[in-house]
Amino acid sequence: KGLGGKGPQRAPRIPSEFSPEERVTMKESLKGAIQIPTVSFNPGEYNTTALAEFGQYIREVFPTVFKTSFIQHEVVGEYSHLFTVQGSDPSLQPYMLLAHIDVVPAPDQGWEVPPFSGLERDGFIYGRGTLDNKNSVMAILQALELLLIRNYIPRRSFFIALGHDEEVSGANGAQKISALLQARGVQLAFIVDEGSFILDGFIPSLNKPFAMISVSEKGSLNLMLQVNMTPGHSSAPPEETSIGILAAAVSRLEQTPLPNMFGSGLPEMMLQQLATEFSFPVNIVFSNLWLFGPLVSRLMERNYITNALVRTTTAITMFKAGIKVNVIPPMAQSTVNFRIHPAQTVQEVLELVKNIVADDRVQFHVLNAFEPLPVSPSDDQALGYQLIRQTLQSVFPEVNIVAPGICIAQTDSRHYAHLTTGIYRFNPIYLTPQEFRSIHGINEKISVRNYETQVKFIFEFIQNADTDQEPVSHLHEL
Ligand SMILES: CCCCCCCC/C=C\CCCCCCCC(=O)N[C@@H](Cc1ccccc1)C(=O)O
Ligand SMILES: [Zn+2]
Numbered sequence: 338k339g340l341g342g343k344g345p346q347r348a349p350r351i352p353s354e355f356s357p358e359e360r361v362t363m364k365e366s367l368k369g370a371i372q373i374p375t376v377s378f379n380p381g382e383y384n385t386t387a388l389a390e391f392g393q394y395i396r397e398v399f400p401t402v403f404k405t406s407f408i409q410h411e412v413v414g415e416y417s418h419l420f421t422v423q424g425s426d427p428s429l430q431p432y433m434l435l436a437h438i439d440v441v442p443a444p445d446q447g448w449e450v451p452p453f454s455g456l457e458r459d460g461f462i463y464g465r466g467t468l469d470n471k472n473s474v475m476a477i478l479q480a481l482e483l484l485l486i487r488n489y490i491p492r493r494s495f496f497i498a499l500g501h502d503e504e505v506s507g508a509n510g511a512q513k514i515s516a517l518l519q520a521r522g523v524q525l526a527f528i529v530d531e532g533s534f535i536l537d538g539f540i541p542s543l544n545k546p547f548a549m550i551s552v553s554e555k556g557s558l559n560l561m562l563q564v565n566m567t568p569g570h571s572s573a574p575p576e577e578t579s580i581g582i583l584a585a586a587v588s589r590l591e592q593t594p595l596p597n598m599f600g601s602g603l604p605e606m607m608l609q610q611l612a613t614e615f616s617f618p619v620n621i622v623f624s625n626l627w628l629f630g631p632l633v634s635r636l637m638e639r640n641y642i643t644n645a646l647v648r649t650t651t652a653i654t655m656f657k658a659g660i661k662v663n664v665i666p667p668m669a670q671s672t673v674n675f676r677i678h679p680a681q682t683v684q685e686v687l688e689l690v691k692n693i694v695a696d697d698r699v700q701f702h703v704l705n706a707f708e709p710l711p712v713s714p715s716d717d718q719a720l721g722y723q724l725i726r727q728t729l730q731s732v733f734p735e736v737n738i739v740a741p742g743i744c745i746a747q748t749d750s751r752h753y754a755h756l757t758t759g760i761y762r763f764n765p766i767y768l769t770p771q772e773f774r775s776i777h778g779i780n781e782k783i784s785v786r787n788y789e790t791q792v793k794f795i796f797e798f799i800q801n802a803d804t805d806q807e808p809v810s811h812l813h814e815l
């Protein structure tokens with residue numbers, strides 16, 4: 338399976354071995370990046386001082402990247418960065434590596450060390466952005482810097498796009514870079530972005546980690562529900578108030594999960610691929626989903642993470658109402674954030690929601706919506722997927738399970754969907770459920786070892802992508 342054949346004569350491969358000094362520089366550079374608080378608060382509302390400082394910082398720590406003649410660097414939307422690395426063989430279709438330099442806010446409360454300190458403790462570097470997503474920003478540039486120092490010249494061109502507002506929609510970063518590339522007529526072989534990991538301990542009876550490469554991404558719908566009622570004196574209240582009506586409506590939504598879509602796509606494919614790794618009887622259950630599908634589907638619902646894989650989720654995220662203690666509230670508003678399963682559309686979700694609320698007094702306002710992303714290929718012919726597999730095999734020989742999955746959050750890659758059919762969301766680092774909770778949470782941290790291996794992975798990946806071989810089909814014997 339995978340990439341085959343021996344290509345024509347080419348430059349010798351550069352081994353992914355780093356000196357002790359390089360390893361120290363690598364981790365210190367990441368710490369410095371964490372110390373710059375590139376926080377996004379709201380669309381258009383960022384720490385612009387920090388973003389500008391970050392632009393200077395990468396120039397300082399990756400000087401070779403910035404002075405190499407075959408690399409063009411452009412600042413887009415004021416703070417995002419686009420690198421065009423010109424390969425020596427124009428017949429090879431370019432690809433793109435994505436990451437984002439902004440982070441979500443991190444109040445000090447609850448952190449073992451201040452979130453923008455970048456402190457190292459017990460082999461871990463702490464801080465906002467260590468997993469989401471300065472690790473990728475720095476690892477991509479670090480791997481390229483180290484390759485260039487070793488006189489590497491790529492055969493296949495590639496882009497590196499570093500957005501500055503992914504955490505608040507990507508409208509000024511990724512969307513502008515995407516428009517620029519489209520205007521230049523760029524079509525990409527594939528994209529690699531954040532969005533999944535080598536998952537360790539997510540499935541109770543699976544005792545080994547597995548790499549989940551997300552080949553699709555959930556959509557979203559932010560819906561504002563509003564109820565207007567005539568205001569008046571609270572001493573003679575009406576039977577129902579705008580608050581009561583709206584609270585009942587959102588409660589109905591919370592109590593009525595949208596349909597379980599298990600049976601229509603990727604999670605089943607993932608479990609089938611994992612089946613042989615489980616012991617009896619789980620292996621039998623997962624390899625016979627035609628029979629045990631309903632049982633597995635119910636089990637998936639029980640855990641809040643696997644639940645997010647099988648259905649469109651409903652999260653009531655905002656509620657606003659009332660103006661004074663003794664005034665019947667004229668208006669109540671609530672925002673509900675739906676994450677749409679790839680087997681559904683925005684319109685279908687909207688219809689379902691209206692039927693659940695079933696109250697004409699509730700008005701619906703779509704604040705914004707994004708359709709789920711198409712499923713990228715993960716077969717033997719899929720270059721991006723196969724390159725990730727191949728690189729995993731050499732950098733993580735202990736990880737022998739690779740499966741396609743769904744990204745339950747949204748990534749900047751969605752803004753580039755018209756440039757390629759192959760979008761792969763994968764960070765080459767181990768992640769436990771506890772570490773998953775630290776993303777946007779507290780005590781986000783990365784082990785120095787994990788970070789070094791991420792650099793190694795990208796160092797290898799860039800070289801692997803120089804193949805001119807199309808992935809070969811696996812010949813099945815009859
Ligand atoms: C059986 C196996 C279980 C597997 C479970 C899956 C485990 C999940 C692993 C990784 C998911 C991490 C995702 C990291 C990417 C986070 C990206 C993000 O936060 N995006 C924002 C973007 C956004 C969108 C709209 C407005 C503002 C920001 C998001 O989705 O909210
Ligand atoms: Zn992110």
Ligand SMILES: [Zn+2]
Nearest residue numbers: 441469504777
């Ligand atoms: Zn994030």
